[in-house]
Amino acid sequence: xxxxxxxxxxxxxxxxxxxxxxxxxxxxxxxxxxxxxxxxxxxxxxxxxxxxxxxxxxxxxxxxxxxxxxxxxxxxxxxxxxxxxxxxxxxxxxxxxxxxxxxxxxxxxxxxxxxxxxxxxxxxxxxxxxxxxxxxxxxxxxxxxxxxxxxxxxxxxxxxxxxxxxxxxxxxxxxxxxxxxxxxxxxxxxxxxxxxxxxxxxxxxxxxxxxxxxxxxxxxxxxxxxxxxxxxxxxxxxxxxxxxxxxxxxxxxxxxxxxxxxxxxxxxxxxxxxxxxxxxxxxxxxxxxxxxxxxxxxx
Numbered sequence: 001x002x003x004x005x006x007x008x009x010x011x012x013x014x015x016x017x018x019x020x021x022x023x024x025x026x027x028x029x030x031x032x033x034x035x036x037x038x039x040x041x042x043x044x045x046x047x048x049x050x051x052x053x054x055x056x057x058x059x060x061x062x063x064x065x066x067x068x069x070x071x072x073x074x075x076x077x078x079x080x081x082x083x084x085x086x087x088x089x090x091x092x093x094x095x096x097x098x099x100x101x102x103x104x105x106x107x108x109x110x111x112x113x114x115x116x117x118x119x120x121x122x123x124x125x126x127x128x129x130x131x132x133x134x135x136x137x138x139x140x141x142x143x144x145x146x147x148x149x150x151x152x153x154x155x156x157x158x159x160x161x162x163x164x165x166x167x168x169x170x171x172x173x174x175x176x177x178x179x180x181x182x183x184x185x186x187x188x189x190x191x192x193x194x195x196x197x198x199x200x201x202x203x204x205x206x207x208x209x210x211x212x213x214x215x216x217x218x219x220x221x222x223x224x225x226x227x228x229x230x231x232x233x234x235x236x237x238x239x240x241x242x243x244x245x246x247x248x249x250x251x252x253x254x255x256x257x258x259x260x261x262x263x264x265x266x267x268x269x270x271x272x273x274x275x276x277x278x279x280x281x282x283x284x285x286x287x288x289x290x291x292x293x294x295x296x297x298x299x
Contacts, residue, residue, distance in 0.1 A: 010152070014147070014150050015062050020148075021119075033143065039061065043118075051077065052123050052159065057124075062109060067148065077101050078099065082114060093107070127155040127156055177282075187263050190224060203283050205282065214250060232258040237255060238272055239263045240265045
């Protein structure tokens with residue numbers, strides 16, 4: 001898909017970190033390339049469905065501060081994920097609804113009111129050139145399009161179908177605390193018995209240092225039985241790694257493909273969208289569930 005003639009979005013306000021994201025580029029971990037893609041994939045898929053796109057089409061992912069874009073032609077847009085104040089040329093617009101934006105009008109997605117990341121889909125999808133089969137921006141390896149800057153012009157593909165309007169909000173309120181399911185392994189035996197008890201029972205909080213690479217947690221340190229480090233080994237999406245300070249982190253879509261700190265467990269992939277929406281200070285707890293064969297998800 002390439003941009004249709006005359007169809008584009010002009011970036012008026014890029015926000016602190018707005019990137020182009022699709023479903024990512026899985027299957028390249030052996031080359032040292034992370035999966036990347038939208039951190040909250042269900043939210044991105046819903047935004048695409050609302051404007052008649054395929055789930056794999058590229059959309060915009062904002063971080064905390066939102067984004068404002070001017071339409072180069074009439075287009076349908078939808079905003080999902082973290083809720084925010086949405087306007088079109090100053091007129092209030094709905095969250096989770098397909099909205100017509102006329103040529104020259106500005107869609108403004110304000111700072112997130114709940115959650116961290118909002119998703120902006122436009123009919124036809126954002127049609128920047130793909131890299132390794134994906135239009136996703138990878139902030140760790142700098143693959144794909146650069147984060148948006150004021151004045152950027154983003155090509156849009158040809159619209160394929162009318163959007164689907166929703167008459168209800170399908171997203172539950174965030175849990176407090178956020179409870180994420182964890183399967184132990186392969187290095188949980190590197191923790192002391194007390195360290196495992198802390199992992200199972202403590203309440204952590206999301207750090208302001210969290211990003212697309214990892215949800216970093218603040219709180220009690222996990223005691224290590226094995227003090228030394230190990231040779232770098234493969235890391236999967238959702239891996240919970242324990243660095244030398246003993247405070248766990250949950251790897252997200254732009255995670256490195258290898259790492260030298262012990263991975264003590266892997267978060268259920270279904271819980272990763274909630275991890276992506278956990279803002280600074282949000283309380284986080286782990287719920288340990290029985291292991292399946294192997295560990296984690298595909299790289």
